[in-house]
Amino acid sequence: MKTTRFLWQSLKYNLNAIGVGNKFKSSSTGKKIAFSLLFAFLLLYLVGMSVGLSYIVADFLSPLGLIDMLPLIFFVLVSILMLVTSVFSSQSYLYKAKDVEMLSALPLSNRVILVSKVLAMYVYDLIFAFIFLVPSSVFYFIYADFSVIGLLSAIVIILLSPILPSALGMALSYFVGRTIKHIKYKNVFITLLSLAVFFGYQYLVSHLGTVVEYFQNNAYELHGQISRYYPPARLFSDGLSGKLLSTLLFAVISIALGVLLILLIAPHYSRICANFKQTAKGKKFAFQDAKSDSNKKPISTLTATYKKELYRFFSSSTYFLNTGILFLLISILFFASLFTERAFLVQVLNLPFATDFLTPLMCAMLCVGIGSVYTTAVSISVEGNKLWIYKSMPIKEQTVFLAKILVSLTVTLPVLLVDAFVLFIGLELEPRDLVLLVTVPAVYAVFTAVGGLLVNLMLPKLDYPNEIIAVKQSAPAFIGMFGGITLPILVGALAYLLKVKNLVLFLCIAAGIFAALTLLFVQLLRTWGVKRFRSL
Amino acid sequence: MLKIENLTKSYDKKTKALDSLTLSVNEGEIFGFIGHNGAGKTTAIKSITGVLPFDSGTVELDGISLSKSPIAYKQKIAYSPDNPDLYENLTGIKYINFICDIYGLDGEKRRLNIERFAEAFEITADLGSPISSYSHGMKQKVALIAALAHEPKLLILDEPFVGLDPKAAHSLKLFMRELCDNGGIIFFSTHVLEVAEKLCDRIAIIKKGVVIKEGFTSEVVGDSSLEEIFLELVE
Known part of the structure; x- marks a missing residue:
């Protein structure tokens, strides 16, 4: 019994x-x-x-x-x-x-x-x-x-x-x-x-x-x-x-x-x-060996926090693999198939109006890839019982938020730039297309990073027996990932339903809306977000 | 000077974890905060470090308000919690350097301070290992080094001696006294009444969020022992 x-x-x-x-x-x-x-x-x-x-x-x-x-x-x-x-x-x-x-x-x-x-x-x-x-x-x-x-x-x-x-x-x-x-x-x-x-x-x-x-x-x-x-x-x-x-x-x-x-x-x-x-111990530490620690120049709180957040991200395979790597993998696979299936590509490029829809389509696909990165949506949760460290230190909440957003952008923006240039060269696009391929997904990258942080502040999961629960099985993780991926698809579906003729203009308007929402989210982070962080 | 006035905190809007807590601690004083489990010690400590928001009241250090100027206030303090949950993926030295970076402690002074405290706590050799491999006592030592390294004006410690070996506990007592001799303030909680009696200049006994006795240790204790006084008061 x-x-x-x-x-x-x-x-x-x-x-x-x-x-x-x-x-x-x-x-x-x-x-x-x-x-x-x-x-x-x-x-x-x-x-x-x-x-x-x-x-x-x-x-x-x-x-x-x-x-x-x-x-x-x-x-x-x-x-x-x-x-x-x-x-x-x-x-x-x-x-x-x-x-x-x-x-x-x-x-x-x-x-x-x-x-x-x-x-x-x-x-x-x-x-x-x-x-x-x-x-x-x-x-x-x-x-x-x-x-x-x-x-x-x-x-x-x-x-x-x-x-x-x-x-x-x-x-x-x-x-x-x-x-x-x-x-x-x-x-x-x-x-x-x-x-x-x-x-x-x-x-x-x-x-x-x-x-x-x-x-x-x-x-x-x-x-x-x-x-x-x-x-x-x-x-x-x-x-x-x-x-x-x-x-x-x-x-x-x-x-x-x-x-x-x-x-x-x-x-x-x-x-x-x-x-x-049992965790493996490092080699015996001695101060005279630690060159990087002696005569260290002072760095800003943002740089220190960003460095710590970046280290935190890359040193946890659970965090890194689940929240940040999919965009890179999708990009590699996408390009591999794009250039190995050259005949198909030529066929697509020869379609009437191909140039009209190709760039918006690529933009949407890049946005879907960016949406799979949800580091900020669990970035508060992964602090867990260590949140006291940030809260007791002389550091502005906005600095912590910015460091977490910068980590997300560090993951997305370099991959985005490479993707955009490969597409620009591979698909023989116009310079105007390159601008679109960089700016629209970049706006979306900032939007998802800021939005993810807001979601996590709203639904933090700070108490868990294992990090994987915060990173994979929590509500903010689910919203962060599925939300990020679904939004560009919904925008695409809307364009299809509205039978939009000028897709480039539609894309610019959508990017404008995302940019405006990002500004609103930033304002929310500065006001409600700060209060919420203090109350956690 | 640390000034706490009418500090009130409630978790459920019904019972008060802290009820108009009013205290002041002068420069050069080691202030002991004593109470049974659930009396409100940790809540008070977390409130005056900015970890926990409070409902009403004021907390000031040298006239700098925690509510109005939190960054300036926190720049002058350091905190070591009862359960040192640190960033497990970082090595001990990386964690301490991160804290020093935030407090703006530069090169040589940083190195000398860290080296001095690490040697005293006998943890130098392990600073290159990830914190996840540390025992409770080792984490406590790293948290203390990070707190002491930037030479805070006010050092707030929650049960600092739990998990420390006797030599490290002895070193910590010396560092606490040294910090106060240099014009600093120590505010710490403990259940070890003998330590409080010997170490503290002033003590306060808290029960259900209210200070029931406060004063110079010699005055509070009188002819009895702190243990006797404590048991008598909390009954």
């Missing part, structure tokens, strides 16, 4: 840590409504995407007589998704969890503590399982035969589906963590590893046509290969078709593996956590 109560309380705490529980319980009706809307939108977005994808795949497979592959494909996809998230989340929720030391001092066994952590990860992964496996199962039942046993099998397997990929993710995370612990430039390694994964994924997406072709030609072989290399997917597919034995086998394998993993890790859990938390 005591253990069950602890596990339930622990699960609630973990859900609250990412703000889910707290926001629904918020005393302010406005906050409750805003959060409910945000949550509903996110859920609808993901479910809609899953339903759409399930339908497209089901519709493609059914005429080929391969509907059995629908659950197979989705099970593999969701397993990969859960595996990847588990590799990352195991680090923060399992091995580097801040409360393990405190929990270890309580009359709780290591096994119970470990189960409480694994349970939280299981619930997170279960959300993915529901979102992606329920629609594909429904479409399977629509296109293939429906049976009660099939339905029961679907429920059982979906509920147990996170166990296998999570277990694998936990093991992988352990070995990756152990390996990179001994690497000096850990952040560089993590960044390079993430870039490799990203480019690998993009390569796959860019060669999707070949993949689909391969899929059509080798569907039966593929079916066999998936079944051979990842048998749980086959068991899921068989379970849906009413084979009860497959469901039972899946359940036994999953539960046995889960229990085995707990039994194997539990005795060593405290020691593993202690090892993971």
Whole structure:
């Protein structure tokens, strides 16, 4: 009874840590409504995407007589998704969890503590399982035969589906963590590893046509290969078709593996956590070696704050990779495809009125890329319990804000300039186009940086057990990223709906509006923002 | 001179964490702020450092108001909290240099001060390591070096001895006395009543946000011990 109560309380705490529980319980009706809307939108977005994808795949497979592959494909996809998230989340929720030391001092066994952590990860992964496996199962039942046993099998397997990929993710995370612990430039390694994964994924997406072709030609072989290399997917597919034995086998394998993993890790859990938390020490410091620190010329508070903010940004792979790198990656991929697909480019350039819409389109695309950078939207949150440092120092709040905005612009503007020049040369544009390509996205870069800061001041997330919650899973992070990306798309949609003829003029007006809004935001930061910062 | 007048702070608009707190501390004084858990010590300290906004009242240092001229006020103070949460990604020396940059402390003086305090706290060798690798006591030492390095007029310390080893605690007491001998002011909270009794020139005992006893240590203590007086007053 005591253990069950602890596990339930622990699960609630973990859900609250990412703000889910707290926001629904918020005393302010406005906050409750805003959060409910945000949550509903996110859920609808993901479910809609899953339903759409399930339908497209089901519709493609059914005429080929391969509907059995629908659950197979989705099970593999969701397993990969859960595996990847588990590799990352195991680090923060399992091995580097801040409360393990405190929990270890309580009359709780290591096994119970470990189960409480694994349970939280299981619930997170279960959300993915529901979102992606329920629609594909429904479409399977629509296109293939429906049976009660099939339905029961679907429920059982979906509920147990996170166990296998999570277990694998936990093991992988352990070995990756152990390996990179001994690497000096850990952040560089993590960044390079993430870039490799990203480019690998993009390569796959860019060669999707070949993949689909391969899929059509080798569907039966593929079916066999998936079944051979990842048998749980086959068991899921068989379970849906009413084979009860497959469901039972899946359940036994999953539960046995889960229990085995707990039994194997539990005795060593405290020691593993202690090892993971140890940080490598730097070399022995001596003042005579620290050339940069002696006879240092005084620098302005803005320079000092900017330097500190920039260092903070680049020294945290969580912060840097999640909030700042997408624009650079998108740019690299965009140019790679632009110049490798030269024939397509020539075709586009030869279209009538190409010059009229090309520059505005490129401007919009650059704005979308800039919108993916949301460093300022979490810049107050990442201060967390260190906010006292800024608040007790003789520094103006505006200086802190400006330093945070400058970090964002340091990330966006150099990439923007390179992008604009490459486009100018590559697409043989006019000098007027170059001016547009630089100024319009630059205005948007300042707008998103200032706007992001306001959003974070409005919705700060200062109390969290792990930085990843502030950077990825908080409301300002979500608003910062999706807002930044969505706005240029909305402006583009508006131009399309209004059937705007002079897109350049429309773009200039839009940039003017963004500039005016930026000025308004700056004024808000100087007044309300300062008061708000002091009250945090 | 530090002057606190009618400082009032409420977190929930119902109960007052600080109720018209009025105190003054002169140059050269070490002022001890004593109270049980939840009495309002940290709230008072955070209010007079500018970390926490207060509802009403005034805080002045040498006539400079915290509310009216926060930058000029903060330029003269330094604060070390009870739980030294510092920038974990920075090394100790980078953090201290950042603080010195903000206070405008330049080259040679900066180096000499940091070196002196770091040697005394026996943390020099570790200053090149990231703060994330530090123990609680090491973080406390770095926070104290950063606070002492720019030679503040007013040093505000919340439970400064928690986590410090005996030698570092001894060094800190010497530095506190030195700062006051040079015309500075120390305002600090502690639960270690023996330390307060020996170190402080004046003390105040706070209960439910109200100062219930204040004066020169010898006057407050009289023939008893500070522990006896404290227990008697807070009962």
